[in-house]
Amino acid sequence: MNAPPGTASPDPPRPVLSAALDGCAIVIAVDRRSLELAAALERHGAQVRHAPALTIIPHIDDESLIAATRALIARPPDVVVATTGVGFRGWMEAADEAGLLDALHAALSGAQIVARGPKARGAIQQAGLTADWVAESETSTELGEYLLAEGVAGRRVAVQHHGSGADGLDDLFERHGADVVSLTVYRWGPPPDAAAVSRSVVACAQGEVDAVLFTSAPGAAEWLAAAAREGVQDAVVDLAGRGRLLMAAVGPITAGPLRDVGIDPLVAERGRLGSLVRAVVTHFGGGHVASLPTVAGRLELRSSGIVLDGRHVPLSRTGTEIFAALFDAGGGVVSRQRLQSALPRSGENTHAVEMAVARLREALGVPDLIKTVVKRGYRLNVLDPAEASA
Template identity: 70%
Template sequence: MNHLTDTVADTSPVPRLLSTALAGCSILITVDRRSGELTSALERHGASVQQAAALTIESHIDDAALIERTQQLIADPPDVVVVTTGVGFRGWVEAADEAGLSDELIAAFRGAQIVARGPKARGAIQQAGLTADWVAESETAAELGEYLVAEGVSGKRVAVQHHGSGADGLDELFARHGAEVVSLTVYRWGPPPEPAVVRRSVRAAAAGEYDAVLFTSAPGAEAWLSEARRAEALDGIRARVADRRLVMVGVGPITAEPLAAEGIEVLIADRGRLGSLVRSVVTYFGGGNAPSHVTSAGRLELRSGGAVLDGRVISLSPTGTDVLAALFRAGGAVVSRAELQKVLPRSGQSAHAVEMAIARLRDALGVPDVIKTVVKRGYRLTVEDPL
């Protein structure tokens, strides 16, 4: 596992590879909870993973109040149980278990209508040995609230487990329609564990050091974007995404909303679970969905630290990567020496420097003919699918 912070050498066993679909990919994950599980899953497909948790989860924020309301629900079981997050519901059951009340709490829920705000919440319900009667397909509190109001909540006792911000409007909505509401907030979002790491991660994303950034919650996505704004890195990130050099991946449509609001395209996992998130990334890079060209030496794809040519992962210097990216974007068209000079460091912006950069790039690729010299004009990739 790689981290943005300095660490001692990792002597843990190398995970068994399931595939090399993510070989050469540098991936940033912005989550705190279950980050180890997600990292291991990505590494099993060959990825290099870095972590920069944008938020932390402060669980069991008021154990005394949580246990008191749990006891109230056991004594007077609810008619409806609303589960808005998987982590929150699991945390609630764990807190009840620590207090010796989990069996009684689950028994109190067995006669209730249980509704879930999305698949992660449903998974937590199933893990507790219960069954969700209805799941909001949009994963929004608004859809969940509309459904129950249409069903009728007047005179019913409704237990609502809230997400981290605790401000979804469900308590007020149900109360207005005559329900007796028992409200529980099991956790809240807290500040990032290492703010400096998050700050470095947004700058690194703008500089092209990652191939993908993964998000598992809307608050986490918004917190990471907020740091990008403060670091004046958002425009660079947006440009990388638009150029398809960076992929932003969300676990579901709600998670993607803060990114979409910034005009940033998001790859959304088919199902709102970590396994689906990993499969989406693997399918994108390993299933032929990443930008590519068919060259005289095979399929060519760019990576943040180099390229993949005919299945070979080739590490390149930042300059080599930038030069190859300029040729890649042209898609077989000629790129002039003057244009290539613009991507070189200022100390090397000369015709001779371009020639040297091309020579080093050819050597690294191991197939000189992939980059063709066009006399008096510049250079181009020898692609079989020219733009």
């Protein structure tokens, strides 16, 4: 049916690609391309929360950047170092705004161009240039070692920096006799919504989130700093260590701050947003999540309920907390007193636990999944290894 005159037609619904992320609440601590990342996750069933820990502030109108660009046009570099894709593209955009793009392209066309990783190489190619070498580890350390082995003495080296600084490349090359031209194309600014970042770290610590995605090391470091300020960093690390909270990074550099606090993150293989989405989808949809074999099928936890035999069963917050306690016991008995702590305003009334368990059984339609152990409590009806493999 056509929309009434003067009104916009509604956007067509996005195609659903899979149900792999059904029941998953995912925080994306990302500023740039966050809408694109969110849309990709939502097409697999995720509920996405935006909590960028930093913003990228471009320097397109920065006089020093334009002055350095003019200096490179006047005296072309022998070597160009691209550390980030967004930064290299920003440099080209700044040159274009100043009417210098053609001249800059000509000045760079005869230089040796090296990239810190695949995203920087992609930006180089997008600019119509060719990367002569790419650091496989995506680190400034490897890039610096490569150029020192090539020799930089007497060579003019242009270094495009990322928002958090130079990684020591300027000083390294200057100490070895290079003429360095430094280009800072963007810098990191404060989060657009600091309260949203604080809410996201608290929600993660309380088990209300299934995954957090990061695309920059400074962003990951600042999100963890927010968790520390809220007093929940230890809880986040604990949940990640128990497989209850997935921390995912677009590449090994981004993963660094997570590893520094004891988290073993999921790292995308190719350093691309698409690769990051695929890795998360495979993690949740490919049987890599912590699970238990039960009489009703494979059981996995989600922040909004459970996945039972491949089907997402949404539950209340209380129901999810009860299941989390039973799940953590791995089939062992959980006392009524322990389960009572998951109930709001239950006081000392253990009858409330019995009612909550009864409601869970009814919601699941599988009465035998939660077994009553007389005078002791409750347990999940978990299969033994022989039964599970049969």
